[in-house]
Amino acid sequence: MRVLLRTVLPVLLLATLVSLPRLPVLAEPLRLSIVHVNDWDRLDAKDRAGGAAKIASIARYERDRVEAEGGQVLLTFGGDMLSPSLLSGFDKGAHMVALANAIGFNAAVLGNHEFDFGPDVLIDRLKEAEYPVLGSNISYKGKPGFPGAERSLLVEAGEYKIGLLGLTTTDTPSLSSSGPDVAFAPLADAAREITEVLRRQGADLVIALTHAVYQKDLETLRQVAGIDIVLGGHDHLVLVLYDGKQAILKSGSQGNFVGIMDILIDRVEGRSGPQLVWQPSFSMVNTLEVEEDPEIAQRVAGFVARLDKELAVDIGATEVALDTRRAAVRSGENAFGNLVADAMRAATGADAALTNGGGIRGDTTYAPGRVLTRKDILTELPFGNKTVTMRLKGSDLKAALENGVSKVEEGAGRFPHVSGLSFAYSGSKPAGSRVSDILVGGLPLDLGKVYVVAVNDFVARGGDGYASLENGEPIVDASSARLMASQVIEFIQAGDGVTTEVEGRVRRLD
Numbered sequence: 239m240r241v242l243l244r245t246v247l248p249v250l251l252l253a254t255l256v257s258l259p260r261l262p263v264l265a266e267p268l269r270l271s272i273v274h275v276n277d278w279d280r281l282d283a284k285d286r287a288g289g290a291a292k293i294a295s296i297a298r299y300e301r302d303r304v305e306a307e308g309g310q311v312l313l314t315f316g317g318d319m320l321s322p323s324l325l326s327g328f329d330k331g332a333h334m335v336a337l338a339n340a341i342g343f344n345a346a347v348l349g350n351h352e353f354d355f356g357p358d359v360l361i362d363r364l365k366e367a368e369y370p371v372l373g374s375n376i377s378y379k380g381k382p383g384f385p386g387a388e389r390s391l392l393v394e395a396g397e398y399k400i401g402l403l404g405l406t407t408t409d410t411p412s413l414s415s416s417g418p419d420v421a422f423a424p425l426a427d428a429a430r431e432i433t434e435v436l437r438r439q440g441a442d443l444v445i446a447l448t449h450a451v452y453q454k455d456l457e458t459l460r461q462v463a464g465i466d467i468v469l470g471g472h473d474h475l476v477l478v479l480y481d482g483k484q485a486i487l488k489s490g491s492q493g494n495f496v497g498i499m500d501i502l503i504d505r506v507e508g509r510s511g512p513q514l515v516w517q518p519s520f521s522m523v524n525t526l527e528v529e530e531d532p533e534i535a536q537r538v539a540g541f542v543a544r545l546d547k548e549l550a551v552d553i554g555a556t557e558v559a560l561d562t563r564r565a566a567v568r569s570g571e572n573a574f575g576n577l578v579a580d581a582m583r584a585a586t587g588a589d590a591a592l593t594n595g596g597g598i599r600g601d602t603t604y605a606p607g608r609v610l611t612r613k614d615i616l617t618e619l620p621f622g623n624k625t626v627t628m629r630l631k632g633s634d635l636k637a638a639l640e641n642g643v644s645k646v647e648e649g650a651g652r653f654p655h656v657s658g659l660s661f662a663y664s665g666s667k668p669a670g671s672r673v674s675d676i677l678v679g680g681l682p683l684d685l686g687k688v689y690v691v692a693v694n695d696f697v698a699r700g701g702d703g704y705a706s707l708e709n710g711e712p713i714v715d716a717s718s719a720r721l722m723a724s725q726v727i728e729f730i731q732a733g734d735g736v737t738t739e740v741e742g743r744v745r746r747l748d
């Protein structure tokens with residue numbers, strides 16, 4: 239970390255000094271360092287990168303460095319923290335807000351995942367947040383704004399005013415549980431309105447925190463010239479883009495990378511009066527070698543211990559015998575596989591659901607009467623897979639089922655467990671032409687019809703040979719989806735014990 243900044247900064251400082259106009263100075267120049275993180279819901283580091291304690295460490299380092307020079311640091315968040323982590327499934331994201339408070343964020347924007355538990359839970363979380371959260375394009379019950387969120391923010395920094403607004407992706411209603419009371423205005427419309435307000439209030443620099451794909455960020459910048467900087471999120475890209483006038487910065491996800499935009503702001507006498515100039519330098523810090531902040535690391539350890547306790551919680555008894563041994567989940571219809579697929583379909587409202595047997599890993603048996611814990615489900619579904627939904631043509635669904643049984647003789651992990659559909663197959667026929675009698679919702683599959691299908695994100699990416707699923711048109715993609723394991727836990731808790739049996743969803747004919 240130290241090495242990185244030392245090597246990057248002197249060069250950029252030189253460039254900055256050279257390019258400053260030689261005009262009478264009207265205000266003291268200001269160093270403003272923006273430290274930006276987005277799409278972070280993971281407590282601790284994974285493969286040595288990311289997590290709360292590393293984000294905190296960089297923020298602290300940068301504050302010490304910049305404040306010693308009389309400058310100011312803005313620690314910003316680009317949305318998506320309340321969900322979909324495991325612990326969030328239990329405390330509805332409260333631990334993330336507590337950590338964000340402790341790290342000391344200065345501003346955040348609402349992401350789609352902030353609405354995963356519905357608007358009422360979000361209102362509670364916003365009450366807990368000690369930092370301003372922006373929702374500039376959101377309206378609630380027909381009125382602009384969202385309870386507890388700001389539409390705009392003006393931050394004093396030295397002799398300058400920094401204006402902030404926050405924009406949330408307009409497809410949030412289809413990606414989360416924002417419900418009928420929450421509406422999202424087109425990004426550029428809201429951005430134009432709020433930017434004008436901020437400029438009237440004297441903002442020298444306008445920053446839009448956004449949670450949208452970068453194509454939308456580009457569109458917003460093109461349509462609203464008054465925005466200087468976009469600090470983004472949502473598509474998990476590591477991105478720095480600068481055309482000399484406007485800049486976009488996105489920092490990947492989970493704090494694996496932390497983006498720093500170090501700006502020298504100055505007000506000079508231009509041809510037509512005082513004029514603001516700002517010169518950015520950018521660094522994108524890979525947190526792999528960043529030391530963890532010990533104080534935050536301790537809090538994280540506390541939450542991890544709480545997670546362990548939450549995992550020991552009973553969720554319901556199974557009334558039927560369950561067998562998740564490797565051969566059992568890869569060779570034929572399986573009660574546990576049916577349970578997982580049923581939970582995915584129930585959580586998404588899809589026409590049909592499919593998950594691969596290789597994703598079920600407990601390799602054990604549960605006798606009738608056995609009480610399942612949350613940990614049992616996580617042991618069965620350890621990959622952190624998410625449930626995505628897509629519009630998929632009947633012909634591609636058929637191809638997926640053909641793939642699913644194409645290597646049944648090898649015990650391959652691609653074997654499909656399904657819900658909302660049933661089919662038969664002949665294992666002795668050549669792979670690719672084994673499947674017959676496909677019913678979706680009790681009706682014969684229509685090859686030309688488009689179905690809403692829920693699958694795990696691994697097979698959606700074409701994993702385990704499921705190439706035809708890549709033809710689907712995403713409805714909820716992996717960056718917006720919820721954990722399969724959380725859905726199965728909730729499904730069991732909502733029901734009256736596990737009663738799912740083998741019932742002829744996948745029938746072998748030979």
Ligand SMILES: [Zn+2]
Nearest residue numbers: 318349350472
């Ligand atoms: Zn998002």
